[in-house]
Amino acid sequence: MGYLSGVTCLWAFSFSLIGVYLAGQVDAWFSVVVRVALATLVFIPFLRLKGVSTSLIFKLIGIGAIQLGLMYGFYYQSFLYLTVPEVLLFTVFTPIYVALTHDILKRQFSPWYLVTAVIAVLGAVILKYASPSEHFLFGFLVVQGANLCFALGQVLYKVVIEDADVELKQHTVFGLFFIGALMVALPAFFMLGDMEKLPTNSTQWGILFYLGTIASGMGYFLWNKGATKVNAGALAAMNNALVPAGIIVNVLIWNREADLVMLGIGSAVIVLSVWFNQKWVLKRQHNHGQAVEEQVS
Secondary structure, three states: OHHHHHHHHHHHHHHHHHHHHHOOOOOHHHHHHHHHHHHHHHHHHHOOOOOOOHHHHHHHHHHHHHHHHHHHHHHHHHOOOOOHHHHHHHHHHHHHHHHHHHHHHHOOOOHHHHHHHHHHHHHHHHHOOOOOOOOHHHHHHHHHHHHHHHHHHHHHHHHHHHHOOOOOOHHHOOHHHHHHHHHHHHHHHHHHOOOOOOOOOHHHHHHHHHHHHHHHHHHHHHHHHHHOOOOHHHHHHHHHHHHHHHHHHHHHHHOOOOOHHHHHHHHHHHHHHHHHHHHHHHHHHHHHHHHHHHHHO
16 A cells, blocks of 8 residues: 555645646647656566566566556546546546456456445545536546556556566566557657647656656556555555545645545545445455365365
8 A cells, every 4th residue: 555655645645746737738748748758768677587487578578558558648638628537536436446457357257346446436426526627528438548548557567567477676676667658659749749730848848757667667667566566455445546646635735626625524534435344344355365265175
């Protein structure tokens, strides 16, 4: 949980930085390319593929293409149609996608993981109720595209790493993740990007540098590594911890309006979902595993 909690604090600033300084001012696909390219440069020096199967290499590249390349495409576009709080609000469905995707990949159904995710979603929905904007529906669908890509990518990474036939030091292969993302971002920029909307000041370049090296480079590595150390319920719940964290940063630094009472209630519900998973679901799963072992023996 430590990895996921730390990255949540780190990513809390990303929503507002993009919404305030980049959205509508810097071409979305250019932002994606710069962010992914910088993250790739961070991890390329650590890349070690000796003993890593070709199958695993392509899997990690594919996961990066989905979780980062495609997700960023949807994510950055959403800020053109929605406010920062609306983008945050519409990410509340990610835990559901995480829980269901994990069950599909594992060919099982764990209802208690889904309950954890639903509680987390409830907490996030409580956080912010805003009047629908003019582009409410389209913006909502764009964010759901990002949510699906992010959920699928982190669950696939968790499953692939856990099922790998070799013991991996994850930082030695994570460069493949960003290479996959770059393989999506570069062609998309050349086809869809606007060369007339490049960064025009040092603030925008500085934000892109921070987002690429820190938020993406270190953030995604630590998040995905954290995903391999928790169960699907905890992973689902922690996805929604980004919502209160992002809104708190947005309110305190950029003075956006927010209902602080509802923010507190919603945050408490999300904390409840994490507690429920850690104290109840994990215990139930542990007891179930012991019972299966006793039957086998």
